[in-house]
Amino acid sequence: MPTRLTRYIIGEIVTIFVVALVALTMLILLIGIGRELLRQGLGPLAVMQLLPYVLPMSLQHAVPATALFSVCCVYGRMAADGEVATVKATGISPLRLLQPAITLALLLSPLAVCLSDLAVSWGRPGVNHVVLLSIEQIAYRFLRSQHTYSSPHGFTIHVQGVEGDRLLQPTIKVRQGAKNETVELTAREGSLRLDPETHTLLLKVTDSKVEGGGGFQGLVPGETEFRISLGSALRQKEASQQSPSELSLSTISSETIQEERRSHQKIGQLAAHTGFALLTARWDDIAAPSGVAYQQAIENGRSRLSRLQTEPWRRWAEGFSCFCFVLVGAPLAMLAKTADYWTTFGMCFLPTLIIYYPLFIFGLDQAKDGSMPPYSVWIGNLVLIAIGVALMGRVRRH
Numbered sequence: 141m142p143t144r145l146t147r148y149i150i151g152e153i154v155t156i157f158v159v160a161l162v163a164l165t166m167l168i169l170l171i172g173i174g175r176e177l178l179r180q181g182l183g184p185l186a187v188m189q190l191l192p193y194v195l196p197m198s199l200q201h202a203v204p205a206t207a208l209f210s211v212c213c214v215y216g217r218m219a220a221d222g223e224v225a226t227v228k229a230t231g232i233s234p235l236r237l238l239q240p241a242i243t244l245a246l247l248l249s250p251l252a253v254c255l256s257d258l259a260v261s262w263g264r265p266g267v268n269h270v271v272l273l274s275i276e277q278i279a280y281r282f283l284r285s286q287h288t289y290s291s292p293h294g295f296t297i298h299v300q301g302v303e304g305d306r307l308l309q310p311t312i313k314v315r316q317g318a319k320n321e322t323v324e325l326t327a328r329e330g331s332l333r334l335d336p337e338t339h340t341l342l343l344k345v346t347d348s349k350v351e352g353g354g355g356f357q358g359l360v361p362g363e364t365e366f367r368i369s370l371g372s373a374l375r376q377k378e379a380s381q382q383s384p385s386e387l388s389l390s391t392i393s394s395e396t397i398q399e400e401r402r403s404h405q406k407i408g409q410l411a412a413h414t415g416f417a418l419l420t421a422r423w424d425d426i427a428a429p430s431g432v433a434y435q436q437a438i439e440n441g442r443s444r445l446s447r448l449q450t451e452p453w454r455r456w457a458e459g460f461s462c463f464c465f466v467l468v469g470a471p472l473a474m475l476a477k478t479a480d481y482w483t484t485f486g487m488c489f490l491p492t493l494i495i496y497y498p499l500f501i502f503g504l505d506q507a508k509d510g511s512m513p514p515y516s517v518w519i520g521n522l523v524l525i526a527i528g529v530a531l532m533g534r535v536r537r538h
Contacts, residue, residue: 145227149214149240157210157244161199164206168198186274193266197259200458203252208465208492209485211241216473216484224474234535238470245466253459261388272370275341276334283307295341295368305331312343314368324351325366341368384444384451396448403441410434442510450507450514457500457517464521465492467528471535495527496520 172194173187182190218224218237228234271278275291282289283302290296300309312325327345335342343366350358387395413431469488478484499520506512 145232145237146240149218149237150244152214153210153241153244156213157206160206160209161202164202165195165198168202169194172198182271182274183277186270186277189270190267193263193270195263196255197263197267200252200255200259203248203255204462204465205489207245207248207462208469208489209481211245211466211470212473212484212488213481214473215241215470216476216481217479219474219477220479234474235532237474238532238535241466241470242463245463249460249463251459252462253456256455256458257389260386261391264386273334273336275370276332279332280305293368293370307331310345312366321352325349335367338367339370341370342366343368384447387448387451389452389455392448392451396445399441399445399448403438403445406434406438406441410438443508446510446514447508450504450517453507453514453517454504457521460521461496461500461524464496464524464528465489468492468524468531471528471531474535475531475538492524496524499523 169191173190215224215237224234224237227237272293275293279289279291279297280302283297283299287301288296288298294315296313297307298311299307302308307330310325310327310330312330314323314325315321325343325345325348327348330343330345330348333342333344334340344363345360345366346363348360348364350360384392384395410431413434417431465488469492472488473484476484476487497520500517503512503516503519507514507516
């Protein structure tokens with residue numbers, strides 16, 4: 141009987157979980173893609189290309205919520221229909237009824253961690269890549285509707301109008317160089333075309349005028365082609381230039397070692413700088429801009445190292461929130477004894493939301509600042525586990 145009962149509970153949970161997961165994932169997909177569509181002005185083809193990249197980003201948020209929803213529905217209905225009391229009357233512990241949900245949550249939690257890692261290391265860069273490769277269509281849509289387009293990649297285009305692919309009276313401002321100097325280009329007309337092979341935006345203009353830094357001006361009659369490089373935006377950044385939240389778990393460990401080496405090197409440079417200043421009796425050099433730059437670099441390195449050390453703990457804590465939600469939600473739904481799915485889910489999710497996320501954010505902020513150890517991000521998980529164990533004790537007694 142326990143084996144048949146276990147199969148029955150697993151079947152009920154999995155059925156509701158799959159249906160709810162598909163529905164919630166589709167909702168998140170529509171919201172996520174719709175936001176990009178409105179913000180970037182993407183075309184239908186780009187939207188279709190976005191789907192595989194947005195999917196893991198949607199699933200990482202949908203899995204914990206749907207796991208909690210499914211166990212709330214099943215155990216709330218079973219308790220309301222008297223099935224739990226019937227099983228208990230046969231001599232089977234009600235805790236046996238909770239085992240399938242807990243086992244399923246334990247299996248789902250590593251999957252949630254993998255989805256989070258995939259969303260960060262593959263999903264977000266993929267979305268950025270699709271948006272960037274659609275920059276030609278995006279620019280034309282904005283120029284037709286608003287007569288201006290400002291790109292986050294360092295250039296701005298203003299036009300008097302657009303006829304087909306012709307830009308009338310375009311004015312292009314491009315920031316370039318280490319000093320971010322602005323080069324302004326005006327022309328009688330022009331057109332845009334993306335060259336994906338060279339990662340450049342080709343700007344073909346007629347009768348143009350160029351103004352650069354230092355008062356430089358030049359007239360270029362006839363047709364001329366200018367290139368706006370997008371290579372730095374399309375090229376994958378090195379690990380040392382990426383935020384820890386953008387790195388995969390497999391990369392974080394090696395990058396942590398490299399960051400520790402860079403931090404030790406910066407400390408050595410500061411010590412050498414200070415020692416030389418003391419040796420030569422140049423006391424002012426210690427607080428000179430070069431010394432301050434060394435100190436700032438050391439502080440930035442320590443901050444990044446704390447974030448690198450915290451990031452794996454954060455992802456595993458977020459992934460295993462699925463297990464913690466189920467550990468609290470399943471016995472709470474059984475104690476609530478109501479067949480109303482949304483009432484049961486609200487009773488379980490609202491306290492979980494109020495307790496878990498503030499504790500998670502508190503532990504995360506403290507760990508990033510270095511005030512608390514990296515495993516502090518598990519404070520919320522541990523509190524939910526303690527609550528879940530207490531609720532399971534009440535289920536066993538009642």
